[in-house]
Amino acid sequence: MTEATYSLPRYAHIKSYIRNQIESKQWRVGDCIPSENRLAEDFSVSRMTARRAVQELADQGLLLRSVGMGTFVAEPPPLSLSLELPDFGEQFTFTNPHYSNRIIRLDTVAADRDVASLLKITEGDLIYHSVVVHVINSIALQWEACFVTPTLVPAYLKQNYQKVTPQAYLNWVLTPSRIDHQVQAVIPDTETTGAMGLATLSACLQITRRNWLQGEVVSATRCIIPGSHKVGVDLD
Amino acid sequence: MTEATYSLPRYAHIKSYIRNQIESKQWRVGDCIPSENRLAEDFSVSRMTARRAVQELADQGLLLRSVGMGTFVAEPPPLSLSLELPDFGEQFTFTNPHYSNRIIRLDTVAADRDVASLLKITEGDLIYHSVVVHVINSIALQWEACFVTPTLVPAYLKQNYQKVTPQAYLNWVLTPSRIDHQVQAVIPDTETTGAMGLATLSACLQITRRNWLQGEVVSATRCIIPGSHKVGVDLD
DNA sequence: CAGTGGTCTAGACCACTGG
DNA sequence: CAGTGGTCTAGACCACTGG
Numbered sequence: 001m002t003e004a005t006y007s008l009p010r011y012a013h014i015k016s017y018i019r020n021q022i023e024s025k026q027w028r029v030g031d032c033i034p035s036e037n038r039l040a041e042d043f044s045v046s047r048m049t050a051r052r053a054v055q056e057l058a059d060q061g062l063l064l065r066s067v068g069m070g071t072f073v074a075e076p077p078p079l080s081l082s083l084e085l086p087d088f089g090e091q092f093t094f095t096n097p098h099y100s101n102r103i104i105r106l107d108t109v110a111a112d113r114d115v116a117s118l119l120k121i122t123e124g125d126l127i128y129h130s131v132v133v134h135v136i137n138s139i140a141l142q143w144e145a146c147f148v149t150p151t152l153v154p155a156y157l158k159q160n161y162q163k164v165t166p167q168a169y170l171n172w173v174l175t176p177s178r179i180d181h182q183v184q185a186v187i188p189d190t191e192t193t194g195a196m197g198l199a200t201l202s203a204c205l206q207i208t209r210r211n212w213l214q215g216e217v218v219s220a221t222r223c224i225i226p227g228s229h230k231v232g233v234d235l236d
Numbered sequence: 237m238t239e240a241t242y243s244l245p246r247y248a249h250i251k252s253y254i255r256n257q258i259e260s261k262q263w264r265v266g267d268c269i270p271s272e273n274r275l276a277e278d279f280s281v282s283r284m285t286a287r288r289a290v291q292e293l294a295d296q297g298l299l300l301r302s303v304g305m306g307t308f309v310a311e312p313p314p315l316s317l318s319l320e321l322p323d324f325g326e327q328f329t330f331t332n333p334h335y336s337n338r339i340i341r342l343d344t345v346a347a348d349r350d351v352a353s354l355l356k357i358t359e360g361d362l363i364y365h366s367v368v369v370h371v372i373n374s375i376a377l378q379w380e381a382c383f384v385t386p387t388l389v390p391a392y393l394k395q396n397y398q399k400v401t402p403q404a405y406l407n408w409v410l411t412p413s414r415i416d417h418q419v420q421a422v423i424p425d426t427e428t429t430g431a432m433g434l435a436t437l438s439a440c441l442q443i444t445r446r447n448w449l450q451g452e453v454v455s456a457t458r459c460i461i462p463g464s465h466k467v468g469v470d471l472d
Numbered sequence: 473c474a475g476t477g478g479t480c481t482a483g484a485c486c487a488c489t490g491g
Numbered sequence: 492c493a494g495t496g497g498t499c500t501a502g503a504c505c506a507c508t509g510g
Binding site: 035036037051054055065066067068069070071 | 494495496497
């Protein structure tokens with residue numbers, strides 16, 4: 001097919017051939033592409049080499065494979081962006097010797113409408129609740145509120161959150177089957193800005209993270225990060 | 237080493253063995269792990285099978301490999317979060333029949349300090365500049381400012397941005413070698429809030445995206461999205 | 473130099489799918 | 492049934508690193 005071998009590995013040629021076919025719409029979403037055996041024959045390589053090309057593209061999400069059926073062009077992945085967080089409640093304690101935190105609240109509360117819909121429970125149900133402010137070098141970097149379903153994490157209120165952050169404890173006691181995130185810009189209320197030592201009207205990032213276990217929400221963590229600290233740079 | 241074979245593939249056993257060694261701190265960050273040949277011997281498999289285990293963990297970022305030197309335990313990857321954007325200037329036009337936009341500016345300007353550092357050029361250099369507000373059903377969803385290096389995209393100002401968004405045009409004329417993103421919470425100035433019909437003090441997400449071509453920044457796009465529209469939910 | 477990871481081969485057996 | 496992808500083997504040659 002393609003000439004100009006230049007010493008690129010053979011599987012790389014097959015990969016770019018496949019990519020070209022997809023980009024030029026010769027093969028469309030849902031189409032079945034040639035089998036490993038077919039590609040091996042066409043490119044005069046062993047099946048393992050052809051397989052490597054196809055497999056790497058499948059790992060990348062470009063192709064979908066299914067035994068017995070074949071390999072198909074996948075839907076283009078949704079446009080997404082990877083956000084690197086300065087921290088998300090984990091490791092705060094250990095990496096920085098200047099770290100400290102303030103525990104603002106640690107109690108049982110009745111879920112208001114907002115929290116109830118977040119946790120998928122009914123309004124008024126009792127839940128565990130914590131608010132911690134993470135501080136490094138006297139600067140409040142993150143305000144972290146957790147709402148936890150008591151039945152699933154019964155010992156939540158009895159932990160020492162001076163030594164382990166609520167999020168880290170949750171990660172330790174349970175392995176969520178799913179995690180979701182939501183990012184939003186907010187102007188926090190005066191209670192929050194006060195706790196963080198911010199000006200009254202400051203734009204902040206609010207990141208809400210939920211831990212799921214078999215269709216149930218175990219916990220929701222809401223972090224508030226001052227907007228003036230840029231949150232992340234990353235390539236995708 | 238491990239018994240209980242259950243019919244899991246052999247490379248999977250080797251992978252979990254390696255993961256365990258790392259998680260239990262038997263092997264620490266920077267340590268050299270056994271070579272492919274060594275693992276093949278220890279687990280009584282062919283080198284290709286041992287290699288697969290090591291390679292998949294390296295692809296995942298757990299290990300770093302280097303020919304001649306060996307394979308090493310990598311730094312734990314930074315905690316990150318995947319953000320799905322409702323749109324980033326692409327496809328706005330085509331998916332929704334109620335879409336329209338308003339072109340606020342389309343001109344050549346001198347780079348101020350901020351933009352100069354963003355594009356890695358010197359202050360005062362002339363650049364192309366556009367500001368477009370994306371509207372769906374009379375609601376302004378996104379304010380999109382682009383700063384473009386003229387030499388690399390000479391025809392930028394001559395496009396019809398009623399038919400194609402600036403970001404989509406840029407994606408079309410160039411294939412960046414790198415893209416980076418930055419997310420920040422801001423309270424936009426009155427010019428911007430006015431253009432979007434927002435209250436004067438509204439928290440917004442500001443997403444800055446840069447397209448790179450061989451170490452040079454070709455363009456920077458700054459999008460402002462009202463904070464009240466939640467931006468994305470995703471699992472990671 | 474011996475050892476490392478990177479690439480590649482020509483076979484093999486398997487569970488699975490469709491017709 | 493013939494064809495698919497998933498796993499695996501026992502070899503091979505290579506460029507590269509350190510001592």
